[in-house]
Amino acid sequence: xxxxxxxxxxxxxxxxxxxxxxxxxxxxxxxxxxxxxxxxxxxxxxxxxxxxxxxxxxxxxxxxxxxxxxxxxxxxxxxxxxxxxxxxxxxxxxxxxxxxxxxxxxxxxxxxxxxxxxxxxxxxxxxxxxxxxxxxxxxxxxxxxxxxxxxxxxxxxxxxxxxxxxxxxxxxxxxxxxxxxxxxxxxxxxxxxxxxxxxxxxxxxxxxxxxxxxxxxxxxxxxxxxxxxxxxxxxxxxxxxxxxxxxxxxxxxxxxxxxxxxxxxxxxxxxxxxxxxxxxxxxxxxxxxxxxxxxxxxxxxxxxxxxxxxxxxxxxxxxxxxxxxxxxxxxxxxxxxxxxxxxxxxxxxx
Amino acid sequence: xxxxxxxxxxxxxxxxxxxxxxxxxxxxxxxxxxxxxxxxxxxxxxxxxxxxxxxxxxxxxxxxxxxxxxxxxxxxxxxxxxxxxxxxxxxxxxxxxxxxxxxxxxxxxxxxxxxxxxxxxxxxxxxxxxxxxxxxxxxxxxxxxxxxxxxxxxxxxxxxxxxxxxxxxxxxxxxxxxxxxxxxxxxxxxxxxxxxxxxxxxxxxxxxxxxxxxxxxxxxxxxxxxxxxxxxxxxxxxxxxxxxxxxxxxxxxxxxxxxxxxxxxxxxxxxxxxxxxxxxxxxxxxxxxxxxxxxxxxxxxxxxxxxxxxxxxxxxxxxxxxxxxxxxxxxxxxxxxxxxxxxxxxxxxx
Numbered sequence: 279x280x281x282x283x284x285x286x287x288x289x290x291x292x293x294x295x296x297x298x299x300x301x302x303x304x305x306x307x308x309x310x311x312x313x314x315x316x317x318x319x320x321x322x323x324x325x326x327x328x329x330x331x332x333x334x335x336x337x338x339x340x341x342x343x344x345x346x347x348x349x350x351x352x353x354x355x356x357x358x359x360x361x362x363x364x365x366x367x368x369x370x371x372x373x374x375x376x377x378x379x380x381x382x383x384x385x386x387x388x389x390x391x392x393x394x395x396x397x398x399x400x401x402x403x404x405x406x407x408x409x410x411x412x413x414x415x416x417x418x419x420x421x422x423x424x425x426x427x428x429x430x431x432x433x434x435x436x437x438x439x440x441x442x443x444x445x446x447x448x449x450x451x452x453x454x455x456x457x458x459x460x461x462x463x464x465x466x467x468x469x470x471x472x473x474x475x476x477x478x479x480x481x482x483x484x485x486x487x488x489x490x491x492x493x494x495x496x497x498x499x500x501x502x503x504x505x506x507x508x509x510x511x512x513x514x515x516x517x518x519x520x521x522x523x524x525x526x527x528x529x530x531x532x533x534x535x536x537x538x539x540x541x542x543x544x545x546x547x548x549x550x551x552x553x554x555x556x557x558x559x560x561x562x563x564x565x566x567x568x569x570x571x572x573x574x575x576x577x578x579x580x581x582x583x584x585x586x587x588x589x590x591x592x593x594x595x596x597x598x599x600x601x602x603x604x605x606x607x608x609x610x611x612x613x614x615x616x617x618x619x620x621x622x623x624x625x626x627x628x
Numbered sequence: 629x630x631x632x633x634x635x636x637x638x639x640x641x642x643x644x645x646x647x648x649x650x651x652x653x654x655x656x657x658x659x660x661x662x663x664x665x666x667x668x669x670x671x672x673x674x675x676x677x678x679x680x681x682x683x684x685x686x687x688x689x690x691x692x693x694x695x696x697x698x699x700x701x702x703x704x705x706x707x708x709x710x711x712x713x714x715x716x717x718x719x720x721x722x723x724x725x726x727x728x729x730x731x732x733x734x735x736x737x738x739x740x741x742x743x744x745x746x747x748x749x750x751x752x753x754x755x756x757x758x759x760x761x762x763x764x765x766x767x768x769x770x771x772x773x774x775x776x777x778x779x780x781x782x783x784x785x786x787x788x789x790x791x792x793x794x795x796x797x798x799x800x801x802x803x804x805x806x807x808x809x810x811x812x813x814x815x816x817x818x819x820x821x822x823x824x825x826x827x828x829x830x831x832x833x834x835x836x837x838x839x840x841x842x843x844x845x846x847x848x849x850x851x852x853x854x855x856x857x858x859x860x861x862x863x864x865x866x867x868x869x870x871x872x873x874x875x876x877x878x879x880x881x882x883x884x885x886x887x888x889x890x891x892x893x894x895x896x897x898x899x900x901x902x903x904x905x906x907x908x909x910x911x912x913x914x915x916x917x918x919x920x921x922x923x924x925x926x927x928x929x930x931x932x933x934x935x936x937x938x939x940x941x942x943x944x945x946x947x948x949x950x951x952x953x954x955x956x957x958x959x960x961x962x963x964x965x966x967x968x969x970x971x972x973x974x975x976x977x978x
Contacts, residue, residue, distance in 0.1 A: 435826060435828075468866070520867050523850030523851040524875070563885060
């Protein structure tokens with residue numbers, strides 16, 4: 279952990295990160311300590327905690343010098359309508375934190391709160407980059423060795439082939455600049471590996487990605503998601519969301535079955551003791567906390583949406599991804615990459 | 629196993645099952661022994677092995693009296709174009725086997741061969757039921773306790789909301805009549821549980837299922853697929869196919885990690901010995917072979933497509949599902965259920 283966090287501090291410019299201190303299942307109790315950990319480890323960066331000052335100061339009565347508090351008295355509840363709540367709750371922590379970025383007072387926003395509200399705030403208050411029709415929510419997915427980027431996992435339910443092609447471009451830049459993968463392999467998630475397979479959207483997106491100039495390696499199937507075939511896997515919001523949630527459900531299901539066996543009687547307990555180092559190795563492969571959070575790509579600034587269940591340790595990684603994304607100026611690089619595309623007659627990239 | 633097979637033999641009428649003896653990764657070497665096992669256990673049923681007689685008789689020089697061989701000299705290769713190959717190879721085992729059903733000489737067809745060719749043969753040669761626009765391929769998916777039905781896993785890439793609603797109806801009849809689930813709970817796979825979530829197709833399909841008269845319990849997420857929330861989960865071909873293949877990939881990935889730990893050194897081996905009964909319990913939960921195969925629902929007769937990797941034991945279960953589906957007359961019940969729907973002006977069910 280220290281290695282990984284250390285090297286994001288090698289950039290020269292300090293990054294100002296606005297943190298929605300109220301969101302998520304655990305609220306300030308986990309988010310504030312995580313943000314403070316990050317601030318202590320990265321003295322050149324600034325952390326701005328956004329939320330109810332009393333709640334924040336209850337957790338952290340004294341703050342490091344690179345941490346400040348900005349007041350936001352309202353809290354978005356999980357069942358609220360995303361876009362509507364932004365209007366109804368202008369003094370909510372997600373709105374105020376995103377406004378700090380919009381107004382140039384912060385470089386990135388991190389939230390563990392209502393995903394829909396976070397995406398809506400990013401899209402509406404920060405705006406989309408020229409050439410981007412819809413943002414895409416990316417996530418780093420676990421596999422043996424290094425993770426890969428899956429995009430979109432829920433920002434844009436009715437995506438077009440053109441959106442999918444742009445996701446490939448945005449995901450590739452994130453993988454290269456934030457994860458440090460040279461010339462990332464981009465693939466499209468489909469029913470089969472052959473190019474004619476899939477629905478019409480996938481077939482057209484395959485053609486667009488083929489012509490994109492990206493390192494497009496073709497289509498992959500669901501069974502290949504755990505294999506090292508691609509660094510960026512493009513899919514639509516519905517399939518992407520089903521994949522990450524099924525991943526959570528199925529891996530918990532298997533590990534729960536195992537846990538029950540390890541706890542069942544003296545044989546199980548003894549087996550667990552013997553296998554503990556191995557269990558820890560497997561646990562490490564499935565350590566999604568180090569992914570930190572999901573970048574909302576296609577908006578003009580850095581927005582990181584982390585898991586509602588994120589605890590202190592994951593929050594540190596979420597701020598780290600935010601700092602890396604902002605420091606590399608991923609939004610600027612995406613804009614540049616889109617500008618470089620040939621323009622067709624209606625003035626939009628081909 | 630014997631219990632389950634036994635009770636499908638309680639029906640009175642003998643079922644005639646045409647088996648594509650040449651398909652699949654293992655060909656006649658596994659399919660023929662599996663089909664013969666079934667025939668011996670179900671003397672009232674007839675098994676018709678379709679393929680190259682020399683290849684079949686090389687595996688089984690003597691046949692039980694309720695088994696016959698029908699010659700088909702061509703074999704469909706995995707990389708061939710599904711529909712085209714049916715025209716190009718009229719004497720292939722899948723074509724001849726499906727023709728036996730079409731011509732009233734068999735009640736069901738079972739194939740472990742090229743899935744696309746099996747679906748195309750079923751659709752083109754047997755025809756779709758009145759009121760069915762597109763067939764749906766269903767599968768029994770593993771979860772703790774009883775399995776659930778997932779439909780569609782790849783028959784119809786560009787499904788409409790109306791197709792999804794019909795899948796709910798067809799899957800419900802299959803679950804009730806073949807799996808013995810009373811009043812099956814039908815759910816739609818989506819991004820969130822709330823009814824407004826998902827893409828436009830899902831939103832409209834939610835409305836249609838709400839009005840369908842089925843026991844529609846709403847939308848489920850990917851993480852719920854391992855939970856006992858529904859007996860039939862409806863989704864489109866792309867998401868469904870990604871789910872089953874990701875299931876294969878992810879569960880193999882986890883079990884491979886575990887296997888490596890169990891094999892790594894004396895501690896691992898000892899732990900395995902201690903945990904062996906537990907490992908077998910878990911293996912049993914993941915025993916997809918008992919599902920037998922996927923019914924292609926919406927065609928006029930019974931078509932069961934089993935796994936290309938199916939071995940002898942799974943082939944027995946595939947024939948069992950075929951017999952149950954044909955004996956219950958699932959196609960007839962689907963037709964009846966669709967006929968009972970109110971007809972709108974264009975003459976098609978509302």
